[in-house]
Amino acid sequence: MNEEPENWSRLHPATLAIRALERLPELVLGLPAAAYFIGDTGIGIALLLAVVGLAASMLYAFVYWRRFTYWVGPEQLVIESGIVNRNRRTIPFDRIQDISLEQKLLARIFGVSIVRIETGSSGGDEGELDCVSRAEADHLRDRIRAYRAGSAEPTTSAAVPEAQESPPLYTMHFDRLIIAGLFNFSLVFLAILGGVWQYLGSYLPAEYLDPDRFIGDYRKQAVGLMSVMSVVSFAMLLLLVGVVTGLMRTIARDFGFRLSRTETGLRRQRGLFTRTDVVIPLRRVQAGIVSTGIIKRLFGWRALAVQSLGSDGSAGTHHEVAPLAKAEELTPVLDELSLPLPPPARDFVRVSPKLIWRSWTQDGLALGMAVLISSFFWNGWPLLLLAAPFLLIAPVLQYRAHGYCFGQDILFVRRGFWRPRVTILPLAKAQSATLVRGLTQQGFGLATLAIGTAGTSLASPLRILDLEEGTARRLLGEQMLLD
Amino acid sequence: MTEDRKIERVEEIRMTALEPRQKAVLRIRAMLAGLVPVAMLSVADVVLNRELGFPFGWGIGLGAALYLFAVIVLPGRRYRRWGYHTGKRAIRIASGLLVRRETVVPYDRVQHIDVSRGPIERAFGVATLTLHTAGSYNSTVDLPGLAIDDANRMRDDIRAHISQDLA
Numbered sequence: 001m002n003e004e005p006e007n008w009s010r011l012h013p014a015t016l017a018i019r020a021l022e023r024l025p026e027l028v029l030g031l032p033a034a035a036y037f038i039g040d041t042g043i044g045i046a047l048l049l050a051v052v053g054l055a056a057s058m059l060y061a062f063v064y065w066r067r068f069t070y071w072v073g074p075e076q077l078v079i080e081s082g083i084v085n086r087n088r089r090t091i092p093f094d095r096i097q098d099i100s101l102e103q104k105l106l107a108r109i110f111g112v113s114i115v116r117i118e119t120g121s122s123g124g125d126e127g128e129l130d131c132v133s134r135a136e137a138d139h140l141r142d143r144i145r146a147y148r149a150g151s152a153e154p155t156t157s158a159a160v161p162e163a164q165e166s167p168p169l170y171t172m173h174f175d176r177l178i179i180a181g182l183f184n185f186s187l188v189f190l191a192i193l194g195g196v197w198q199y200l201g202s203y204l205p206a207e208y209l210d211p212d213r214f215i216g217d218y219r220k221q222a223v224g225l226m227s228v229m230s231v232v233s234f235a236m237l238l239l240l241v242g243v244v245t246g247l248m249r250t251i252a253r254d255f256g257f258r259l260s261r262t263e264t265g266l267r268r269q270r271g272l273f274t275r276t277d278v279v280i281p282l283r284r285v286q287a288g289i290v291s292t293g294i295i296k297r298l299f300g301w302r303a304l305a306v307q308s309l310g311s312d313g314s315a316g317t318h319h320e321v322a323p324l325a326k327a328e329e330l331t332p333v334l335d336e337l338s339l340p341l342p343p344p345a346r347d348f349v350r351v352s353p354k355l356i357w358r359s360w361t362q363d364g365l366a367l368g369m370a371v372l373i374s375s376f377f378w379n380g381w382p383l384l385l386l387a388a389p390f391l392l393i394a395p396v397l398q399y400r401a402h403g404y405c406f407g408q409d410i411l412f413v414r415r416g417f418w419r420p421r422v423t424i425l426p427l428a429k430a431q432s433a434t435l436v437r438g439l440t441q442q443g444f445g446l447a448t449l450a451i452g453t454a455g456t457s458l459a460s461p462l463r464i465l466d467l468e469e470g471t472a473r474r475l476l477g478e479q480m481l482l483d
Numbered sequence: 484m485t486e487d488r489k490i491e492r493v494e495e496i497r498m499t500a501l502e503p504r505q506k507a508v509l510r511i512r513a514m515l516a517g518l519v520p521v522a523m524l525s526v527a528d529v530v531l532n533r534e535l536g537f538p539f540g541w542g543i544g545l546g547a548a549l550y551l552f553a554v555i556v557l558p559g560r561r562y563r564r565w566g567y568h569t570g571k572r573a574i575r576i577a578s579g580l581l582v583r584r585e586t587v588v589p590y591d592r593v594q595h596i597d598v599s600r601g602p603i604e605r606a607f608g609v610a611t612l613t614l615h616t617a618g619s620y621n622s623t624v625d626l627p628g629l630a631i632d633d634a635n636r637m638r639d640d641i642r643a644h645i646s647q648d649l650a
Contacts, residue, residue: 309617430592431588431592431616431617431618431621432586432587432588432589432592432616432618432620432621432624433586433587434584434585434586434587434620434621435583435584435585435586436582436583436584437582437583437584438581438582439581439582442583450620450621451620452616452618452619452620452621452622453618453619453620454617454618454619455619461618461619461620461621476585476587
């Protein structure tokens with residue numbers, strides 16, 4: 001390159017402080033382990049090792065920081081990195097699809113932000129600036145946005161719409177956050193507790209955490225106390241833990257949720273500790289997913305997510321754009337996405353009721369096999385039969401919750417009893433369609449229509465289960481407008 | 484892709500069958516792929532016979548029977564399940580012996596196209612046409628058993644559709 005730029009920038013120095021602080025917890029947790037393995041020779045050596053380790057990793061971080069430079073040109077972003085093997089990457093603004101900012105708690109304290117740049121070519125985010133100051137991040141984003149706006153409409157090039165805060169399409173206030181949290185009942189806390197327990201357990205001498213040490217002496221009394229009351233109170237405690245966990249998780253993730261419109265897409269900001277700021281380009285949106293829950297539905301609450309074309313197959317391409325909203329709040333968001341609100345459930349066409357028989361046949365055969373095989377070596381095999389009532393009911397519920405509906409060049413598919421959801425797919429975004437007939441389905445004259453969409457989400461691939469074969473064929477041919 | 488090979492199928496649309504030579508390709512693949520399970524069953528047979536006193540010959544017999552079935556019967560059936568139809572806007576490909584699939588890929592959704600030929604395919608003068616779509620499901624759709632000229636012609640036709648779309 002001839003035009004060697006002068007004004008190379010470095011990442012924000014606070015990056016180094018963040019790196020150091022991020023390493024600290026490992027150090028603190030690792031110390032007891034080190035002490036344990038070294039034994040009596042002393043905590044001093046353990047400390048020394050830890051300090052040396054920290055210093056080494058900090059030295060590396062410092063050298064890496066020194067050698068990481070970037071330059072924002074008029075039409076491209078250039079990143080040079082690497083300690084020994086230098087790598088120079090040029091990302092033309094034209095190719096930038098997506099810029100998201102992420103601020104973890106430490107980053108917020110230091111007023112810096114991670115900038116992720118996606119060009120939508122191969123895997124993952126192709127450029128990452130970790131971290132730059134918040135002002136620099138905004139500046140970079142505005143610059144790229146202005147360039148793209150300028151290249152789209154050359155007339156309005158000059159004056160940058162400098163962070164012209166458009167009115168939000170959707171926000172979550174605190175009361176809404178609480179309601180969402182209550183619905184997000186979760187027992188993940190217990191799993192984390194278990195994990196911490198194991199983690200500590202592997203560092204501390206075994207007898208410290210041996211439950212028998214605590215329980216052993218009291219076991220007899222404990223068994224005596226194991227009354228109905230204690231079971232009930234335990235269940236209540238679990239419930240409480242679940243509710244509180246759900247609340248905390250929701251507040252941490254969705255605090256200050258704000259969805260607004262930018263020139264090219266939807267911008268979502270959210271998070272209490274880790275603050276993220278993501279732009280979802282409209283033209284990469286493939287489908288909308290309106291979901292609810294069996295209880296949420298009673299209150300008319302819905303969530304809207306979009307399936308967006310990602311550069312890789314990661315789940316990150318499923319973007320929540322409104323976690324909890326009434327239908328009338330969803331309409332403006334859907335309007336921006338050029339997607340219609342799903343029609344009421346009664347407008348959906350049900351699939352063949354033979355779905356129920358097909359499921360019963362398959363599940364019955366599977367259960368029969370399981371019982372037969374386990375009866376050879378397991379006395380408890382009749383327990384398996386407890387599954388039978390569920391297997392009987394589930395297909396009926398599934399059938400009643402499943403259906404499809406065609407709008408103006410749009411396909412709606414609803415599915416799910418516990419978590420009913422409607423996928424809104426513009427037919428122009430259908431990449432392929434496959435009629436699948438398994439063995440049981442062939443017996444019943446049924447076919448499943450699977451529609452390939454770009455990007456992945458909870459609703460991908462989109463399937464309409466167990467249509468009558470003729471209907472499926474007709475949809476494949478005419479309605480899908482594919483043939 | 485000559486008219487005389489258009490056959491009426493259970494499906495309402497008339498599908499074009501693959502090159503009959505593809506049957507031989509399927510058969511040779513089955514011969515090669517079957518060697519491993521046959522070897523494993525034979526070893527198991529010998530081991531069980533020596534160590535546990537199982538009657539000799541069960542594993543080998545089973546392996547031989549399955550092998551013959553896979554090599555003699557299955558390739559023909561699988562071959563017959565394959566078919567394709569090139570419509571005005573989309574290609575339709577049917578396949579699958581147990582689970583039957585019929586995939587429709589509109590030409591304007593094709594991202595890029597491969598024509599590939601493995602050593603066995605080369606020996607029999609056939610090729611596989613692979614369509615890549617942007618979908619995460621069906622991201623590649625294979626149509627094997629085309630005469631090499633047919634495959635190249637179809638590739639060019641579909642490519643023409645794509646470039647028209649861009650214009």
